[in-house]
Amino acid sequence: MFKNRRSDESLYKVLVVDDHSGLLQTVRAQLRGCYEVVLADGGRRALSLIEEGNIPDIVLLDIDMPGMDGYETLEKLRDNPKTEDIPVIFLTGLDGVRDQVRGLRSGVADYITKPFEKDILLARLRLHIEAGMERRRIRAARKNGEIVELDEDKFNRLTETLDFREKQIAKLVALGKRNQDIASELAYSLDYVKKLTTRIFNKTGLSDRYELRKACVRE
Secondary structure, three states: OOOOEOOOOOEOEEEEEOOOHHHHHHHHHHHOOOOEEEEEOOHHHHHHHHHOOOOOOEEEEOOOOOOOOHHHHHHHHHHOOOOOOOOEEEEEOOOOHHHHHHHHHOOOOEEEEOOOOHHHHHHHHHHHHHHHHHHHHHHHHHHOOOOOOEOHHHHHHHOOOOOHHHHHHHHHHHOOOOHHHHHHHHOOOHHHHHHHHHHHHHHHOOOOHHHHHHHHEOO
């Protein structure tokens, strides 16, 4: 279940970027107590805050701003390794169809038009923070060698005698998941996962998880 706090109990941080002070204060009031809110009155100020160490978990970004508009700010965020995976939501008064299409094609996670409902904003923040966390986790795991890519042809040949549930679990085992993680992800009991894992090894002729991973990884 999603919580508004990290493992260290600090609130997730939302960076709100808009040149209208009234909007900034409105968003701050609506998110107070749910998130740590950092305000920036323009794109340049937002980038400056990030360079100072204020790395957000998500950005709410206006489009129509003087000096540096939302599109240029978004481009700068994507070019920065510190923020390239952080989800960005356009929060803007531009509500035309063309504006929305252009906005979504620019690579933002979402597009919310003003005026907006508090509950909708909170729901979308939650959704995209979770997605951003998962992207950063995957990137870090790949960088550290914790995630491998399966050779689907090898995997299919190896598991051709398995039924659907066994294949489902075999793939997660090959990807390095523990039994506890598999049980949680698939909503199976731990005992059931252990039983099917043993059956997988018997059917494939492999002795353990390491052999299964080694037999399926892409070289």
